[in-house]
Amino acid sequence: MGYYPMSSDSTVPSSAATVVVGAGAVGCSVAYHLSELGAENIVVVDQGPLPVTGGSSTHAPGIMFQTSPSKLMTKTAHYTSRLLSDAGVYDEVGGIEVARSEERMDFLQRRVEHATAYGLPDPQLLSPGEVSDHLPLVDEDEILGGYYSPTDGRVDGVAALQWYMEQSDADFYGHTTVTDLDVSGGEVTAVETDRGRIECGRCVLATNNWGYQTGQLAGLDLPIAPVQHQYAVTEPLDELADEAVAPRVDTADMEIPGDRSIADAMSQAPTRPVGRDQDHSLYFRTHGDALGLGSYNHEALPVDPRKMGGNTDERQASVREFTAEHWERATHPDRDTSPKQAFEELLPVTKDIDFATTENGIFVFTPDGMPVLGEPEAIDDLWTGLAIWWTHSGGYGKILAEWMETGVPKLPSGPVEVGGIHVDRFEPHAGSPDYFVDRGSTRYRQVYSIVEPGWQPDDHRALRRSPFYHHQQELDAEFTQSGGWEVPKWYDSNADLVDRYADQIPEREGWRGINRSPIQGAEHLHTREHVSMYDMTSFSSIVVEGADAAAFLQRMCTNDVDIDPGRVRYSLLCNEGGTALGDVTVVRLDTDEFLVTTGGGNSPGIHGGWLKDHAPETVSVTIEEGSRATVGLWGPKSRLLLQRVTDADVSAESFPYFSAKQIYVGDVPVLALRVSYVGELGWELWAPSEYGGRLWETLWEAGQDLDVRPMGSGALESMRLEKGYRLWGTDLDTDSDPFAAGLSFAVDMDTDFVGKDALADIQRDGPDSRLVPMTLDDATDAVLGGRPVLDDGSALGYVVAGDYGYSLGESIAYAYLPTDYAESGTSVQIRCEGTTYDATVRDEPLFDPGRSKILR
Template identity: 30%
Template sequence: MTLPTQARVVIIGGGVIGCSVAYHLARLGWSDIVLLERKQLTSGTTWHAAGLIAQLRATANMTRLAKYSQELYGTLEEETGTATGFRRTGSITVALTRERHEELRRQAAMARAFGVEIDEIGVAEIAAKYPHLNTDGVVGGVYLPKDGQGDPANIALAMARGARMRGAVIAEGTKAVHFTRQGDRVGAVDWRAEDGTSGTIACDHVVNCAGMWGRDVGRMLGSDVPLQACEHFYIVSEPIADLGALPVLRVPDECAYYKEDAGKLMLGAFEPKAKPWAVKGLPADFEFDQLPEDFDHFEPILEQAVHRMPVLAKAGIHTFFNGPESFTPDNAYYMGLCPGTDNVWVAAGFNSIGIQSAGGAGMALAQWMVDGAKPFDLGDVDIARAQGFQTNPAYLSARVSETLGLLYADHFPYRQKATARGIRRSPLHDRLEAHGAVFGELSGWERANWFAGAGQAREYAYSWGRQNWFDNQRVEHMALRDGVGLYDMSSFGKLRVEGRDAAAFLNHVCGGDVDVPAGRIVYTQFLNARGGIEADVTVTRLSETAFLVVTPAATRRADETWLRRHVGDRNAVIADVTAGEAVIAVMGPRARAVLEGCSDGDFSNATNPFGTARQVHVGMGEARVHRVSYVGELGWEVYASADMAVHVFDALMAAGEPEGLRLCGLHAMDSCRAEKAFRHFGHDITCEDHVLEAGLGFAVKTDKPDFIGRDAVLAKREAGLDRRLVQFLLTDPEPLLYHNEPILRDGEIVGHLSSGAYGHALGGAIGLGYVPCTGESADALLSSAFEIDVAGVRVAARASLKPMYDPKGARTRA
């Protein structure tokens, strides 16, 4: 075999994802593309995929990608001459419980906000559209007429042909065996073909599209790609007379999906406890292979399916199939530029939705590679969220046994993973646990979300209504508002930036001015060239040359990566010091009294005003106190070294007892921040949300001469805003808001909520969301009548551009 010795990009993996990336890069004008496939195209998992192509995903941008995939597959055959088998059959999802029906109704509302055609249908209409279904126990469902199905292998082959037509080289039977890395760049790929030939390709970029081999290829490339193959089961019946053309059917309460194809019926399953496969390594010769049958594992699904679909009882089984699919710890795939690298990209770990995602994922990644910036917010799938420890096979094996089943589990709000827990713990963990903490998990961190009362079960009872911790949260929330509460923020990321050029470097990256006296805290954002928000942080100047950047726990690695990619040759060192300090938030009107009760520090406004940090003694130890607040109250974040953290906690608790101090969880922190209209990164503010339209212009200092995004901020100020982030309060105190509920302005859908919570002090559910306003004044916008669609019911809402709780911020400066 002869291959080019130079390429702009080498793509590893010839499944549907790799073929899509090659196709879309070629469409954007890259011709020197080489795709290496170890065996034959589609021979890993693509060939046996079910080929279900749905439009609706959990977020607006993931839905955008899925819709694009469907539209692309409808045109590929005409373009390439390769049949894709794509047809719009429609899809039905049915609910067998009231909770599932509530979920489907909320999904239908979300679909309307995202522009996806959807109908809520009753039992009679379900039976009319799917006459073979036994409707016993069916409560209702939704129908998406434009959903479809296709031939997975041919979709991939069509994109491969489209890439070849534009000059891409696709080499089958050719394995990448080594990568030459210098610093943060991979400069060459060594390959070896099955015919014994070998060679080296110098390249500008490498893309890891290796599917279930993605973790191994990532390791070779020096990047973390945590995924694990699981066994995935389906059966195909013998031909069924008069079956007819049918929509795709999902019965998630029975873990099952059904697809009609050529007069046969396919039954697939996402069982509650999955079987990880090849944990110790994938077979070197795997190609179009099946895994051993395990009828005992599949039998419970089949028994329910025979009841639900009686025609199956009369039809023989033509095929019992067991094949591997790769799954990730959070059920979201990986895409983007890998942390710690300048030219290594990934698109892998598609959690059994690779066919419906491939077109959009390939398009978005290709655009990102060409432009050097994300085309829109891809935070849900950005590889920068992956943690190094998550590549541990023991962790992956435990976690993916759960995540496969979660695809069809009830998607309740606040649902916590049950497996692979207890990995990262705050120094205060045991103290919090002893006081009744109920923990959730984020990025491996165990975090106290709420505190159970005496005799109360320390567990979540999930629901779409008021969950079992609603009253606990209310008590904690009101303690922060009216008295004093303490919560643990140790999981938040802490990045120390130090060096001669640290101030200049951070002023280039941050929209705010961080060149302030030591002891000052600056709330700011990292902006991109479009004025979008890449990170939402505080920066504390510790000394002339040292700063502390505090970030959300979920984005710590992404924010560190952003800093490292922009430091250039400046004299500045970036270090993750998250584990070195615990952070104890003491918040509420009585917070000053608590701190004065255990410290010799001066916490007065004259000495320690809002936005300043000071070193003090606490108990018999020492700590640094930051006067800031994410809940909108007087308060301090107390930073204590890990060795002194428990002592400092005990001293604060003792001083807080006479003040009525209450331990609080992060659910209460979130509901308080929603009342105060504080933005939540990843929901209310993302890389595609302009900092001015997010209402954060006060945090941007354009009198600085040079920072990323400055021109975009000035241009937006000149042109005016096209949308504004608005806070909403439902006038009915009963409904609950989570996020993605449609916003209606004068009866028309104009957007969706980016976040939601219950405002216990305001007496109703709170939401934040963007509303178009091109050419309008703030008064004109607010003079409209607003409603929020909650599971199909329109609920009137008050709207405000200022925080409805303490709009002038007097409480934080008390």
């Protein structure tokens, strides 16, 4: 093991079990964690010198703020800080985020709640005076307070890369440019470099700024957008004269591309907490006796992902020239103060200061702002670890290594949810550079913004429209975007229902009322009493057919899906560790033909990709994303409406719950499934997309005297929580097993399926936690996800989903709680938006436990 600068006449090994492309924070972390798991014959290559490669890992200031609304981002950040702290390359000086507005103080209270929920140690709100005690250069008259996380800090980039290389069993090769990825028969077989060809069993792309370009070598359109970001280091300050400390690593003899002063400045450690002024999109830290100032407070400066380029004698590849105009003028579309002015107000010592080092450093964003991990379904043995910064690099390297070696993505604390970071989560249009560069620029703009609940982008809209779209426009739908689809959240045409149900719809104020409407509650209550139509076109169907289709699905599904034609069964897909990859509805159409239905968003790529990747040659798997238009017809009058428009017998005796029939709705051929996601009598009606408009019109016209209404996704959420129906990616994902999730009925241990051995162990010992509903004792406020569930101030878990149950008249929250607290009647507290609520654990389902409504 070791690392090799590479001379002009040297070559790389001819073969390796694993080739990692990229020797920055992510590539080194993956190689280290693979080694820890016992993987052998690992080769890491990078186009730059080692360890200062010319990527963002060594021009970045290394600041690590761990708290995020995302549990996964918080957990990976904390793991990274502990790993690098133990390695001796992390400065645990703490981190402080200041508030210059009341809105930001509310935001910082949410910070405390998220940190408490996800287990970060000792999060605190500080007064202005307490902030200046920690950060005496801050003018306390400019702030209202701060949020303090004691284990935040800074990673020493060069020292960390050296530590990874020394501790790993991999061989590292610098000055080695990857020129091609050989893909044959749907799998990667070799990595071509300018130093020779490396035959490989698997390959990891950890190229971040060059992620799009390296993906293209394998024919993948990875939506990785490079964007410039400003950072400057002042000349030494008298106020910091006593703060100078010797760097961990002497870089004098290292080969460093471009401006050497950048790497030298970054090697100077902070001795005070790192800070953020998010109201002005700024952050700062000390560099020994100097001050480093970082700014997102400028218009987005994207870089063409196809033209990133490489190192030269004059330039580090991921650094562009500092653009003074973006420092001195207010160019950010949401900020009216320049970075220079805002820093001078917050840190008066910076007024008229000279800079010793400046840069426009490049790093990357995806359309949703989350990383890209995993093995794409299209290419076996090609793994991705992209759009990851120092803050989360250790954690994601660990997750990816576990995923590659064991099939179960996890941290030491247990399995983790990967639906939101999976490489296959992106919709088909996301690979367009016009799209992902624009969306990446939007994510850059939002880095320090207060993003409201339910926020929606306004660019690249109406990309995917169901056949019902023009009808929904006529009904004044309030659209949200999901996977590129325009999905109604509520319909303003239903505003009259608010008066009808006014006494059952609590007011929503403040943060919890943003991008919500009382119409959502009205649509919920109307559906319980009458009949509604819900657009399910963004959901996907997967056709599985062939001589071995039944045996294949039996192997992939946790439930017994060897059912009679015309029957429907709910099941889970699990990985080898027994945690849930997703939930699906399996419909047997014929002896050798099945339809598997799944949700929208990332479900088609992840769930469909999982099935395609595991299917034998005798089984065909076709993902029908967008090829069917689907209406959820739900409510106590749904049978009356459906019977009016079909000759088929839809009585309870002829068409029982969880069965399927091919019928005609008017002239439209429909696969009708007697299933309901809202706990009411109803059907899902799946038709070829070209018939969708007529399907909607037929139902709509026939149901006018029944007061048929359209229903949006807001009502769907509150209705499914009343029934305790799970939602993939929210209260069910790859960090939960079926028994903890309360889905033991969907596991048939008499069948043989992926993950069975792991589930047998969990079944024998019992889960450590259980997903349970709670209701607030004395409040009708809606509880938001990611908020801590407490027992006398100690965190037990966190809310995974919450809403008001309009039919129950109670506020509902779901959380995974330790089994000792999961019994009905247990008293707990939930903290949300600065208020602590008393709550009680309840049995589920909360609504219609005898299922009289759904089975009628």
